[in-house]
Amino acid sequence: MQDTSDHIHLPAGAILFEAGAIGDCAYLILSGSIEIFLRRDGAVAVLGRRGPGEIFGEMAILDARPRSAGIRAAADCVLLPVGEAQIRQRLAGADPILRLCLETLIARFREALPRLAPAEAERRPMPPSPTARADFDAALAALTQEHALRRALARHEFALYLQPIVRLATGRLAGFEALIRWHDPERGLVAPAAFIPAAEASGQIVAITAWVIDELGRIMPGILRAALHAPATVEPSLFVSFNVTAQDLARSDMPGLIGAMLGRSGLAPEALKLEITESTLMQDPAGAAAALARCRAAGLGIAVDDFGTGYSSLSHLSTLPITTLKIDRAFIRPMLAEPRDRRIVQTILRLADEIGVVAVAEGIEGAAEAQALTAMGCALGQGYHFGRPMPLPDALARAASWDAQAWRGVPPAPATPLSA
Missing domain, CATH: 2.60.120.10 (Jelly Rolls)
Known part of the structure; x- marks a missing residue:
């Protein structure tokens, strides 16, 4: 055999x-x-x-x-x-x-x-019958994807791309969101939506998140050092956020994994922020609250991602140790043309203010959106207007030469190497 x-x-x-x-x-x-x-x-x-x-x-x-x-x-x-x-x-x-x-x-x-x-x-x-054949084909596709993901971890085919998060009132760089990408030898660069569902269905998401945590420990010291080149335009409390799932929260050693990474890298807990979607939180509110409380007690920030799309209960939301609400891009894009979406954004901003957390608007693609959100009191913004997700060398260059005025309708300058 x-x-x-x-x-x-x-x-x-x-x-x-x-x-x-x-x-x-x-x-x-x-x-x-x-x-x-x-x-x-x-x-x-x-x-x-x-x-x-x-x-x-x-x-x-x-x-x-x-x-x-x-x-x-x-x-x-x-x-x-x-x-x-x-x-x-x-x-x-x-x-x-x-x-x-x-x-x-x-x-x-x-x-x-x-x-x-x-x-x-x-x-x-x-x-096999047509139905059985269809089920077999679907099973084979899922298993093939799972095997490919397992090999991708073993062969170091994943990478973290970083997207800027900006303080809207000043234009200063506040942080980055780390977004995983897969450099598949056959398909090229693969976005998360094409493989994360398979990773979650198979349980491999836990191993992938563990890799993300280790990789953050490797790259974040360099990001913080690069930011020292632009002290006037980069906030001293620069952070990097990353996504976690319900399966990640369910594993009892996740705070331990993060703690071990912080110990190895020398990073402060405040430099990390966990992002979890509203719908994921609602799968097990009590379990999620307990797991997130441990992370928050360790000093990590906690962000609810895609807020407004997950039908969460506000009573559950009030029990979670969150520090940030991220307003889903589905409300930001039509906000200028649709009064209803604008009112939804204003409502979420008031909610964030009432419960004492920071609001981040996702999906900002133009200066007009950024200016409107600033006028509404939104603290932070993220989107293509400030920069697309970028590989580490570009993020380092961007942090070292951040232009705080670029978001006011002028595209950011192309990233240049630190040695230039």
Whole structure:
């Protein structure tokens, strides 16, 4: 049996596992075919065959019992493993009625298995139905993406891009938001929207966020040193914010990961700000509040991202230790032409003022928007008007030569190397 690039190549006649083995994964059949067999009275009884587009080996994962039968290759085949963690991650988020149905089906099949008659030797696997084929294709795409993400972490293909956050009243640089990008060897630069959902569905987001935390510890000292070149136009309390998810908050060692990074890098906790979306907060308000309280107690800032789009309860919001509200760009872009959106922005600004937190307007693309928000009392702004997300060398150059007047309708000057 040969394992190459996450695919298992199983030659005809080779046994993958025997009945009674402990199951640690299931398998998608990409090509070839396998036989399901039991050893009875010294002979091998073939109970069935499976072909391309089918999955097998899932029962031992779903009910945590040993393998009910053995598997061998009926013809040379290529299999894609589906790990136990990948299955359990999805099972945990399934509807409880669906989980009950799966458990019942498996229990009934295990009861019937000893009474099954051997399959006829000439019987061929039935082709999957259109629905099953569509599900298989979707599963294969998801697994392929997950394997690619795992390799991306191992091969250091991720990078942090930085987008400026500006003090609107003065034009001074207040901080950056760190946004992850994937330098895929085949697709080029990949934006988060194209891979973060897959990372969340598979649970790999936790490892990716851990990488982000380590990377921030590596790059932030250089950003703060670059900012010392422009003390008149960069705020001394320069910060970098980064995004976290509900899965990140659920892991008990996240404050420890951040604390360890701060210890290694010598950074002050105030230089970091966590961003979490409104909808994510509402998945588990009590759990999120507890996790964020630990981070806030350590000195980190806490920002609610995309505020106004997540249908959150204000009673929940009042219990969270937040320091910042980020107004979603969906309200900023039409604000000048749509009085209703303008009133929504004004309402959020009043709310931020009432609960004593800083407001950040996202998606500012022009001087008129920046000036209107300044007049409304919005503290900070972020958007293409101040700069697109940029790689680290450009961010260092921008911090070292920040022009506080550039946001007033004049595009920022092109970034220049620090050595220039």
